[in-house]
Amino acid sequence: MIVFTFTVSVLSLLPQAVPARWACVRACPPSCSCTQERSCSVLCDRAGLAELPKEFPCEASAINLDKNRIKFLSERAFGTLPSLKSLSLDHNNISFITPGAFKGLSNLLELKMANNEYISYLHTRTFTGLKKLVRLDLSGCNLFSIPDRIFIEQTALKELLCFQNNFRRVPGAIRGMENLTHIYLERNKIEAVAYNSLLGLGSLRYLNLQENRINVVHDQAFQDLVRLENFYLNDNLLSDLPRLAFKGLIRLRMLNLGGNQLTNISKTWFSDLVELEVLYLDRNQLLYIEEGTFENLTSLITLHLNSNNLTTLPFPIFQPIYFLGRLYLFKNPWLCDCSLEWLKEWMENYKLVRDIPCASPSSVAGLDLSEVAFAKANGTCVDPAELNLTTASSEIASTTENRFNSLISKLLQQELREEMGNGTESRRNGTLVEPEEGQLSAGVGGQQTRASQSALCITVVWLMLFLIGQSCLHCT
CATH class of the missing domain: 1.10.287 (Helix Hairpins)
Structure with missing residues (x-):
């Protein structure tokens, strides 16, 4: 009786986590390993699994099934796991997901199914039951579209990763998802951004549309993105933008328009971007920047204008952002005349820009602007070509x-030598002939001299x- 009482007392002193740890390890599926630190994690990655284990510890908070050979997810594929917060199925061979496959995972916050190249279709009810889902990763699959109402239950969704698929348009399923903060749609085949593609995304802070085939942006397509901070539109096929393309984006801090086909910049594009800090306009075909383009960019720190067709950058265009921190101008065919004298002085005074190779005039071609000397004539700059x-x-x-x-x-x-020769000859003749003949000889010599x-x-x-x-x- 005494021994029994002592055993009960010892057990009562053990941490409460011990039973949970034992339960997690005891119910661990074959070919997997389970760890219990703060919570129960089930690690089944790289286990060679062709199908899901029949059961998981009910205490599991994270399950990793990456890099297996799983092909199919049946209804309620994971049973009921009320504690599960994270589920990863990256790099498998999944080709079909039965509607309701994730039922029983009512508290799941993160679902990762990236790099399943055989997923080309999703049913409207694929994510039924995941009402608390915050992050969904469908990148690197083979999706051409997704149903418009597929996220009807995922009102809490904040991050959607769908990059490197085959979307031809911005998925209509994201419209009105007022809690979305991050959307990744880069490296798809999107051709246009319609006026209603991004409606109702008032909480969005990050939007990535780079490396698509976008050649058209409708007017006011971004009007609802009032909290957007980072916007990637680079490496598309844009040759022009609507006059008020970015109107209302008053919180935007970074805008990337590099790698498009823009030939000119309108002063109306950036009029509302008062908090913009970084602007990429590199790798376009820019020939002209309208005066007043940068006048409202009072927070701009870095401006990329490199790799374009710019020949000049008049001071009135640039003046409002004269306090810029970094300016990139290399790989442009610069005309290094007096219109760039101000830029040379700015380079020398602030040391914040370099590498401005001159393409013309021919007298300074190949030199850097910093090496060009501008002369003064009556206090006025003289172009190197004129100089x-x-x-x-x-x-x-x-x-x-x-x-x-x-x-x-x-x-x-030569004439002096000839005259001297004639005089000597005359004197020689004078000693040998009569005076009359000598006078005649002198007369003839005079005629020859004249x-x-x-x-x-x-x-x-x-x-x-x-x-x-x-x-x-x-x-x-």
């Missing part, structure tokens, strides 16, 4: 003058005309 043209003209004129002087000098030296001088004049005039013509050809 080099003036220098080149001066050099041509100087060269022409030098060549002319050299030729004249040679001709005069003829030579006339020829020299004609030659000089001809050379002047020739060199002037050459100079004019260089100038033009």
Whole structure:
């Protein structure tokens, strides 16, 4: 009797979690392992299972069945597991899910079925009974569409991951889901965002539509996304946007429009984005940015304009965000004339932008803007092209003058030698002949000298005309 009383007393001192731990381990399915720390976790991943275990510990709060060969989920496939919060079925061969397969999981918060490439169809009642579901992952499947009323019971759903499927349009099932905060629809085949595609998503903070085939966005398509903070529209086929495309997105902090086919930016697009901090416009075909485009972006920190067809960035376009933290301008065919002098000064003063390679004018092509010298004439900036043209003209004129002087000098030296030769010959003749003959000889020599001088004049005039013509050809 004493021994029995002592045993009961010892058992009463044991933690209450011990019976639960024993129950979790005792009911663990074959080929799985079960652990009990704060709650019961069932680990059946990489177990080579072709079908689900017949039963799980009723205390299970998390079940991992990743990377098996499961093909089919029958009705109430998991029985009744009131404590289950997380269920993962990633990387299986599931091809069909019976309506009501998840009944009995009334407290499930997270369901993961990513990378089941044979899932191409979901029934309207697939998720019946999951009224508390918060996160659903259907990414990497083969879904072409989902029924519009499939989430009618999932009013608590906050995160929906459907990236890397085959959707041709934004699923209508998400409309009106006022608790959704994150939607992942990247790497699908969506072609348009209609005016009603995103209605009623007043709590949405994150929307990813990148790497689709979107070429049309209807006017006011994003009007209900008043709490949106991060928006990815990059790597689509957009060549234009409605005038008020992003109207009402007053909380947007990051907008990615990179990798599209935009050729110009309208000043009306970003007029409401007063909290925008990061803007991607890179990898487009931008030729023109309308003045006033950035005037309301008073919170902007980083602007990506690289990899476009921009040749100039006039100061009035850029002035309102002169305090920008990071500006990316590389891979554009910049015309480094006086319109970019302000940018060079900004580069030197703030050290926040670099790599602005000049494509023209030819005198500075290949240089970075930081290496271009802008001269001043009467306090006005002189373009590098004009500066080099003036220098080149001066050099041509100087060269022409030098060549002319050299030729004249040679001709005069030749004439002087000839005159000296004639004088010596005359004196030699004067000692050998009679004075009359000597006078005649001198007269003949004088006539030859005058003829030579006339020829020299004609030659000089001809050379002047020739060199002037050459100079004019260089100038033009």
